[in-house]
Amino acid sequence: MLRTGSIALAALLGVTLARTEARACSPCSTGDPTLTVTGVEKPYEGRLRLGAQMLHRTASSGIEGVDRIDSAEQRLELSAAWAATDWLFVSTKLPLVRRRATYPNLANDDVLSLGDFELRGKVFVYQDRSLDARHLVALTGGVGLPTGAIVRGPDGQPLPFEAQPGTASINALAGVSYAYFARPFSLYASANAALPVVHRTATEVGAFGLFTVAGQYQPWEVAAFRVAIDTRVERSLRRAGIVDPHSGGVAVFASPEIVLSPVDDLLVRALVQLPLFRRLDGEASDGVSLLLGVAHDF
Amino acid sequence: MTSRGPASRALAMVLVLGTVGCVSHEDGTVVAINMSVANDQPTAFAPEVATFGIVSIELVRCESTLEAVWRVVSPIGVAYAHEWSGASMVAARAEHMKVTADMRTLELLSPAAGDYCSVRIGLGAGEGVPVALAVAGRFDGRPIEVSTQHHIDLVHELDPPVSLDADHLAADITFQVRPARWVDGLTAEMLEAGGLPLERLLAENVLQTTVVTVD
Numbered sequence: 001m002l003r004t005g006s007i008a009l010a011a012l013l014g015v016t017l018a019r020t021e022a023r024a025c026s027p028c029s030t031g032d033p034t035l036t037v038t039g040v041e042k043p044y045e046g047r048l049r050l051g052a053q054m055l056h057r058t059a060s061s062g063i064e065g066v067d068r069i070d071s072a073e074q075r076l077e078l079s080a081a082w083a084a085t086d087w088l089f090v091s092t093k094l095p096l097v098r099r100r101a102t103y104p105n106l107a108n109d110d111v112l113s114l115g116d117f118e119l120r121g122k123v124f125v126y127q128d129r130s131l132d133a134r135h136l137v138a139l140t141g142g143v144g145l146p147t148g149a150i151v152r153g154p155d156g157q158p159l160p161f162e163a164q165p166g167t168a169s170i171n172a173l174a175g176v177s178y179a180y181f182a183r184p185f186s187l188y189a190s191a192n193a194a195l196p197v198v199h200r201t202a203t204e205v206g207a208f209g210l211f212t213v214a215g216q217y218q219p220w221e222v223a224a225f226r227v228a229i230d231t232r233v234e235r236s237l238r239r240a241g242i243v244d245p246h247s248g249g250v251a252v253f254a255s256p257e258i259v260l261s262p263v264d265d266l267l268v269r270a271l272v273q274l275p276l277f278r279r280l281d282g283e284a285s286d287g288v289s290l291l292l293g294v295a296h297d298f
Numbered sequence: 299m300t301s302r303g304p305a306s307r308a309l310a311m312v313l314v315l316g317t318v319g320c321v322s323h324e325d326g327t328v329v330a331i332n333m334s335v336a337n338d339q340p341t342a343f344a345p346e347v348a349t350f351g352i353v354s355i356e357l358v359r360c361e362s363t364l365e366a367v368w369r370v371v372s373p374i375g376v377a378y379a380h381e382w383s384g385a386s387m388v389a390a391r392a393e394h395m396k397v398t399a400d401m402r403t404l405e406l407l408s409p410a411a412g413d414y415c416s417v418r419i420g421l422g423a424g425e426g427v428p429v430a431l432a433v434a435g436r437f438d439g440r441p442i443e444v445s446t447q448h449h450i451d452l453v454h455e456l457d458p459p460v461s462l463d464a465d466h467l468a469a470d471i472t473f474q475v476r477p478a479r480w481v482d483g484l485t486a487e488m489l490e491a492g493g494l495p496l497e498r499l500l501a502e503n504v505l506q507t508t509v510v511t512v513d
Contacts, residue, residue, distance in 0.1 A: 106326035
């Protein structure tokens with residue numbers, strides 16, 4: 001665990017420090033003034049983006065008055081993305097997670113810990129042109145590491161999954177994305193999957209996929225309006241080999257967002273994620289999520 | 299202070315958060331189920347020690363008929379994944395209580411928030427517990443012991459219901475038993491004879507003379 005956490009921190013710092021040459025004015029380098037949020041950046045060699053975002057979300061699982069656990073999470077995610085070439089992005093993400101789980105008897109556990117570290121490589125397999133590209137297709141691969149602590153109660157047993165800051169599993173990550181730019185509009189679509197391959201505890205998360213379609217309208221150089229439809233599909237949890245009846249299913253969210261660039265190379269975003277449709281197994285629900293983020297290109 | 303000091307501390311903090319995290323816990327509901335033995339003025343019977351074979355203690359939620367039916371027919375089984383069972387205790391043990399206004403807490407339950415309409419103590423004989431209920435003392439000066447192995451449910455309807463929420467996390471429920479009254483209606487000959495009629499009368503007397511208070 002110490003080694004994993006150290007490797008995660010070193011990777012985050014390594015991506016930050018390994019850029020070949022600082023470049024200001026990312027629109028100058030891409031030939032496109034479109035504001036792109038974290039994960040949608042256009043590549044150019046040596047591009048380095050550092051970001052931080054704060055996320056708040058709530059969820060519940062179980063039957064009220066019987067076995068329902070309500071969880072609230074605040075997450076500070078630090079990220080770094082570096083374009084080693086004009087077709088390869090390497091990105092890392094390390095969250096600090098605060099989770100509060102409230103149990104049916106109104107007892108609660110408040111946990112502060114690192115979350116799971118992610119390391120991804122994004123390969124742009126197609127760009128219609130090197131400057132001011134309109135069509136970009138990319139493949140993503142990576143790994144999620146269980147750098148989050150396994151938090152235990154006074155009896156030495158792990159707290160319920162709803163109180164844990166991470167998945168306690170090593171996850172293989174893969175995805176594909178397509179971006180289309182036609183100022184002042186842009187479109188982004190992606191499909192990402194995570195497959196747990198190693199579990200550290202008796203609670204095993206299921207594989208899950210996240211599908212996103214987002215449209216953006218940028219009437220001014222300094223501001224854009226974006227709305228995304230996110231669809232999350234996940235398999236049920238297993239606790240000691242038994243399927244949790246209150247986990248798994250499909251959920252669809254709408255995420256309207258405003259993106260601002262008050263100064264060159266600085267991006268600020270504010271987003272609210274609203275549950276639109278749920279077909280979750282058992283008794284489970286997601287609340288409204290809020291995100292505030294900032295990113296800077298170097 | 300060297301320049302490595304703050305960096306070392308930051309790294310140490312990261313490693314702590316990554317290995318064990320920081321956890322704080324707040325307790326939730328606590329319902330104490332108590333039993334007190336009344337030290338009544340002795341009559342013909344002077345009890346000395348009462349023994350209870352406790353097999354279960356349960357706080358029962360208020361439930362409409364529809365809810366009760368749904369709970370039975372719901373496709374989601376009773377073995378909930380979270381295994382929440384804070385409203386009940388199931389384990390056999392014997393409690394020996396002297397008849398000297400003794401009071402003790404039998405169990406601390408931590409039930410889910412909600413309304414509870416009844417409380418139940420199940421008495422029975424089980425492994426390591428030879429009797430459901432027994433009382434030893436003197437009847438007309440002669441030592442006697444009366445007991446039964448038959449299951450007895452001490453059930454009390456809570457009116458008003460005990461409501462547990464964020465503003466009311468705790469409650470005390472006390473069963474006050476009166477061993478001096480357990481042999482009411484019994485003669486020395488009946489006590490000598492023993493048998494099922496005696497045990498039945500004993501059980502009835504216990505149920506009729508037990509008083510439950512809620513704080």
